[in-house]
Amino acid sequence: MSTHAYESAAALRPRHPAPTGLRALAERFELAGDPGTGAGPEVVGVSVDSGDVAAGELFIALPGMRTHGAQFAAQAVAAGAVAVLTDTEGARIVRREAPGVPVLTHPDPRAMAGPLAAEVHHHPARGLTTTAVTGTNGKTTTAYFVHAILSAHLGGCMIAGTVELRVGDLAVESPRTTVEAPVLQRLMALALEEGVGGASLEASSHAIVLHRLDGTVVDVAGFTNLQRDHLDFHQTMEDYLEAKAALFTPQHARRGVVCVDDQWGQALAARVRDAGLIEVDRLRAYPGQAQTDWWVTDAEVSMTDAATTFVLHGPQGELITASCPLPGLVNVQNAALALVMTIRAGVPADTAVAALAAAHDIPGRMQRVCQRDGVRGTCIVDFAHTPDALELTLTAVRQITPGRLIIVFGSDGDRDEGKRPMLGEVAARLADVLVVTDENPRSEDPGSIRAAVLEGVRSVRPDLVDVEEVTTWRGDAVCRGVELCGPEDTVIVTGKGHEPFLEAAGEFIRYNDAPVMRQAVADKWGRS
Numbered sequence: 001m002s003t004h005a006y007e008s009a010a011a012l013r014p015r016h017p018a019p020t021g022l023r024a025l026a027e028r029f030e031l032a033g034d035p036g037t038g039a040g041p042e043v044v045g046v047s048v049d050s051g052d053v054a055a056g057e058l059f060i061a062l063p064g065m066r067t068h069g070a071q072f073a074a075q076a077v078a079a080g081a082v083a084v085l086t087d088t089e090g091a092r093i094v095r096r097e098a099p100g101v102p103v104l105t106h107p108d109p110r111a112m113a114g115p116l117a118a119e120v121h122h123h124p125a126r127g128l129t130t131t132a133v134t135g136t137n138g139k140t141t142t143a144y145f146v147h148a149i150l151s152a153h154l155g156g157c158m159i160a161g162t163v164e165l166r167v168g169d170l171a172v173e174s175p176r177t178t179v180e181a182p183v184l185q186r187l188m189a190l191a192l193e194e195g196v197g198g199a200s201l202e203a204s205s206h207a208i209v210l211h212r213l214d215g216t217v218v219d220v221a222g223f224t225n226l227q228r229d230h231l232d233f234h235q236t237m238e239d240y241l242e243a244k245a246a247l248f249t250p251q252h253a254r255r256g257v258v259c260v261d262d263q264w265g266q267a268l269a270a271r272v273r274d275a276g277l278i279e280v281d282r283l284r285a286y287p288g289q290a291q292t293d294w295w296v297t298d299a300e301v302s303m304t305d306a307a308t309t310f311v312l313h314g315p316q317g318e319l320i321t322a323s324c325p326l327p328g329l330v331n332v333q334n335a336a337l338a339l340v341m342t343i344r345a346g347v348p349a350d351t352a353v354a355a356l357a358a359a360h361d362i363p364g365r366m367q368r369v370c371q372r373d374g375v376r377g378t379c380i381v382d383f384a385h386t387p388d389a390l391e392l393t394l395t396a397v398r399q400i401t402p403g404r405l406i407i408v409f410g411s412d413g414d415r416d417e418g419k420r421p422m423l424g425e426v427a428a429r430l431a432d433v434l435v436v437t438d439e440n441p442r443s444e445d446p447g448s449i450r451a452a453v454l455e456g457v458r459s460v461r462p463d464l465v466d467v468e469e470v471t472t473w474r475g476d477a478v479c480r481g482v483e484l485c486g487p488e489d490t491v492i493v494t495g496k497g498h499e500p501f502l503e504a505a506g507e508f509i510r511y512n513d514a515p516v517m518r519q520a521v522a523d524k525w526g527r528s
């Protein structure tokens with residue numbers, strides 16, 4: 001499983017690493033243990049996963065929540081690891097599993113992974129213009145908008161987020177929203193080598209808590225919003241905010257831009273201001289009265305091209321008219337955040353506005369597979385998978401739909417069960433026709449997940465009028481949605497977005513909504 005996640009990212013390493021002696025690393029980070037004779041072995045990289053180790057790297061064996069990384073020391077050494085850093089328990093295991101390899105110890109090896117990797121790669125973030133965006137929803141969209149703007153300004157920008165890891169023309173599917181710290185450091189080192197001047201990162205709350213961003217200080221951190229999600233990992237919304245707040249400290253960011261459209265953003269901005277450690281800009285993207293530094297007015301959705309125009313006001317009297325290529329107020333929030341973040345990162349406003357307007361489709365984020373043209377309806381793939389996101393998404397899509405709004409959706413297995421009926425309730429309230437199907441059932445019975453979704457649907461539509469359940473395969477449900485779609489209608493499939501796999505019964509099955517929907521469109525209306 002761990003190996004699987006890294007297969008594709010393995011190639012994204014700097015081509016000309018400048019090695020550091022293990023002894024120097026041990027001294028610099030006050031690591032206990034024997035680094036070997038003289039300067040010790042030369043270290044060219046770092047990894048926290050035995051399946052991800054390359055020759056000349058330091059393997060950091062983490063005490064995990066399920067197992068101890070030290071169990072895989074022999075595998076790491078066979079792959080070329082020249083030394084192991086672990087805790088005392090891990091050291092005992094390494095001496096047994098991989099006798100002879102130099103072993104260093106630290107009480108908290110996980111916290112060491114980022115700073116060590118940054119040191120080994122000579123602090124690549126310092127040579128790049130860097131941003132990181134966090135929040136429950138909108139990270140990927142905002143990161144792509146930032147990527148488009150920094151690319152235009154700097155001539156190139158890497159992106160590391162949920163959809164892909166991209167450095168210049170090299171791109172692979174991403175194993176995580178935020179990759180492990182050593183992977184991030186090596187991507188930034190590669191970006192520097194390739195002459196790519198910017199880095200647009202997504203920062204998940206898991207990553208912040210699990211130290212994946214340690215060792216990186218970005219120029220600008222951004223916060224979109226906080227909504228119900230990940231309560232299996234964070235327990236309460238307060239814990240969840242606490243995780244995000246750590247990004248807005250000098251250890252991780254030089255300045256911040258916080259959307260204050262919800263109570264969580266307001267609390268975060270107030271807290272960062274009170275701490276006085278980094279500058280913070282407050283941004284209000286939705287209509288409201290609160291006093292802020294930046295605010296948006298005149299947001300208007302165009303029915304013809306589904307773009308949204310808006311005016312961004314700034315603290316120095318800035319008046320910026322902008323156009324966001326995606327529909328809906330949620331994307332105004334993402335677009336305005338990307339503008340303020342990049343302006344604060346040093347991009348001239350007119351460059352940022354032009355690049356934003358030209359930002360191309362983002363995989364699985366309000367991605368238009370088919371645009372209404374009098375004959376064909378609008379067909380969209382989207383990633384909304386929380387009740388709040390679904391509510392906002394369906395509200396946005398309603399604005400560009402003269403006819404019926406058709407939704408194809410389900411809910412995840414092995415994740416927050418409470419949201420299943422909530423998703424059903426939102427869909428039944430805001431869409432006209434519902435096609436209920438599977439998302440990623442994982443180890444659960446898909447039928448019982450659909451039943452929980454339908455329970456929420458029934459709370460709004462007890463008779464289940466215009467509700468269909470597709471029990472065979474998600475692709476069939478997507479085809480059914482397109483079949484139902486008339487020229488004035490919109491069909492939207494939500495929940496999986498860009499995801500390249502469907503997880504069911506312990507298997508990762510290659511599946512992506514967009515090509516399935518594209519084929520269904522071609523079968524129904526012919527190719528455009």
Ligand SMILES: CC(=O)N[C@H]1[C@@H](OP(=O)(O)OP(=O)(O)OC[C@H]2O[C@@H](n3ccc(=O)[nH]c3=O)[C@H](O)[C@@H]2O)O[C@H](CO)[C@@H](O)[C@@H]1O[C@H](C)C(=O)N[C@@H](C)C(=O)N[C@H](CCC(=O)O)C(=O)O
Pocket residue numbers: 002003048049050051061062063064065066067068069070072175176177178179180204205206207210
């Ligand atoms: C819940 C969570 O985040 N777990 C992370 C945690 O796992 P863990 O402590 O359970 O690790 P473990 O399985 O006990 O293994 C211990 C160590 O042995 C290593 N190992 C394990 C097996 C092997 O063959 N070789 C090997 O070296 C592991 O890499 C690890 O370093 O530490 C590991 C190493 O740092 C992470 O890989 C792992 O992320 C797992 C894979 C994961 O799926 N995380 C998800 C939930 C996540 O991070 N998601 C967020 C975004 C969520 C969202 O916004 O939707 C993300 O940023 O992607």
Ligand SMILES: Nc1ncnc2c1ncn2[C@@H]1O[C@H](COP(=O)(O)OP(=O)(O)OP(=O)(O)O)[C@@H](O)[C@H]1O
Pocket residue numbers: 135136137138139140141142162177202224225330331333334364365366382383384385388389390392393497
């Ligand atoms: N600013 C926003 N507020 C609320 N919902 C949003 C916002 N932006 C996007 N969404 C909805 O959330 C979905 C996910 O968007 P996006 O991928 O940009 O967020 P994310 O934070 O990267 O999510 P994830 O971490 O789950 O990948 C979109 O498909 C859209 O439906």
